[in-house]
Amino acid sequence: MKNKDQNIAAKQHIDDLIIQAPVAIGFLKGPDLIIESANTNILELWEKQTDIIGWPLALILKPDDVKLVWDAYKSGHIHYGYETPIWLNRNGHINLFYFDFVYQPVKDNDNNIIGVMVVATEVTKQVIARQLLEDAEERLRLAIEATGIGNWDLDLVNNDVIASPTLSVIFGLDPDESVTHMELRGMIHPDDKSLVNDAYKKAIKAGVYSYEARIVWTDGSIHWIRTTGKILYDALHKPVRMLGTTHDITKRKQEEIMKNDFIAMASHELKTPLTSLKAYTQLLVSKAQKAGDDFFISALEKSENQINKMSRLIHGFLDMSKIESGKLKLNIQSFDMNELVVEIMADKVLIAPDHVLSFKSKQSIQITADREKIAQVISNFISNAVKYSPKGSAITIVVKKHNEDLKVSVKDAGIGLKKSDQQTVFQRFYRVEDESTRGLSGFGIGLYLSAEIIRLHHGKIAVESEEGKGSEFYFLLPLETGEGQPA
Numbered sequence: 001m002k003n004k005d006q007n008i009a010a011k012q013h014i015d016d017l018i019i020q021a022p023v024a025i026g027f028l029k030g031p032d033l034i035i036e037s038a039n040t041n042i043l044e045l046w047e048k049q050t051d052i053i054g055w056p057l058a059l060i061l062k063p064d065d066v067k068l069v070w071d072a073y074k075s076g077h078i079h080y081g082y083e084t085p086i087w088l089n090r091n092g093h094i095n096l097f098y099f100d101f102v103y104q105p106v107k108d109n110d111n112n113i114i115g116v117m118v119v120a121t122e123v124t125k126q127v128i129a130r131q132l133l134e135d136a137e138e139r140l141r142l143a144i145e146a147t148g149i150g151n152w153d154l155d156l157v158n159n160d161v162i163a164s165p166t167l168s169v170i171f172g173l174d175p176d177e178s179v180t181h182m183e184l185r186g187m188i189h190p191d192d193k194s195l196v197n198d199a200y201k202k203a204i205k206a207g208v209y210s211y212e213a214r215i216v217w218t219d220g221s222i223h224w225i226r227t228t229g230k231i232l233y234d235a236l237h238k239p240v241r242m243l244g245t246t247h248d249i250t251k252r253k254q255e256e257i258m259k260n261d262f263i264a265m266a267s268h269e270l271k272t273p274l275t276s277l278k279a280y281t282q283l284l285v286s287k288a289q290k291a292g293d294d295f296f297i298s299a300l301e302k303s304e305n306q307i308n309k310m311s312r313l314i315h316g317f318l319d320m321s322k323i324e325s326g327k328l329k330l331n332i333q334s335f336d337m338n339e340l341v342v343e344i345m346a347d348k349v350l351i352a353p354d355h356v357l358s359f360k361s362k363q364s365i366q367i368t369a370d371r372e373k374i375a376q377v378i379s380n381f382i383s384n385a386v387k388y389s390p391k392g393s394a395i396t397i398v399v400k401k402h403n404e405d406l407k408v409s410v411k412d413a414g415i416g417l418k419k420s421d422q423q424t425v426f427q428r429f430y431r432v433e434d435e436s437t438r439g440l441s442g443f444g445i446g447l448y449l450s451a452e453i454i455r456l457h458h459g460k461i462a463v464e465s466e467e468g469k470g471s472e473f474y475f476l477l478p479l480e481t482g483e484g485q486p487a
């Protein structure tokens, strides 16, 4: 008697739990799937009242829905239903809601199936949020397609790629046919393959993919592409996917190549007459010196200065065109950095007599690098320091060891640079155009060339500066031979 009371109490307790559960729960007993218990939430889904308790499920649900429950009963296997849409009248409004269903066969102590437990969880919010996200993605995809940019999604585990039709068009392929990652990679121009491989390796480490390269279409024609991508990681920070865009930059590249060829040709043509102009001027200077004509000496020296300025500019343009076409090569040798700085300063003191140049170094440091090109960088830093700081102010050059690197810095007390300009000054043709630089001429290629020279040496170039107070331009070169040394 006591046992029976306990059983009744236990059943009552379970029924209460089911009634109060925040999810929809019902229990269907036996092969006829008799509704034995159903909480308020499931009654709402079925749009019924408690009077259905004791009815077979087939009396209240459609045959297809009953079949799913019956299958679970008969097979003994749990059945899941995801995001099932159901129209419900809630608070007087009929709307569409979404539910995840679980049909769990229930067994007795002898392992016989005695019924099916139905549990439904509402997932309307999640489904709507996902649909909104999918809509936004679709709109973005359409917008990207409209701009002629191809987009792709690369699975980094099995190398599968999902490519937009525009990507296929950029590669000269049929937009209706699917492409493989290998196929796309195989179309990269042989000379640019290592560049793309390096960009890929870098992306796996740093998370960002970016390169400009040539591709060869199946008809043999060559096209330029620009690709950028971003790596997505799993919870263990393992790279799993890469999303990116690719666009055709053939037209821009052709224009750049034409411009570059023109600059190279014009600079080359100007070099010869300028060299003879310089030789004649020097001849005239020595003649004027012999004749003791001070006016001619001074005028001709000024001419020579201007010729030197022009010659530096032309060499700068030639170097720039070499960089653009990847033809700037380093001539590596071992040399003493202090000796080099002293040589450069001897020249600079002459052309900047109104500035106070000083050089600090505690020890002599040997470095393996292109002496002439490094000289060009230091000389550019000093010329800029002179140009962008007031007469009479100090310019300090420091050479020292900095961890594993050699650091060369040039500090001035000049106009300084805004934070926003500190990165951009190293870009080609970039010049700060404001009150402070008015009247100071230049082409904005000196720092670009310096940055490229340091990049070729696997070094680092940067500036620390405060507007109105001054700047410190510096570069670091790796001291150790082996990895990190210039090729």
Ligand code: ADP
Binding pocket: 380, 384, 385, 388, 412, 414, 415, 416, 417, 425, 430, 431, 432, 433, 437, 441, 442, 443, 444, 445, 446, 447, 448, 471
């Ligand atoms: P250029 O001096 O011929 O314009 P650079 O490439 O050498 O070309 O310099 C780019 C720009 O960086 C300059 O136009 C100037 O605005 C800024 N800049 C360079 N050096 C300094 C400096 N020491 N102080 C302040 N601004 C500088």
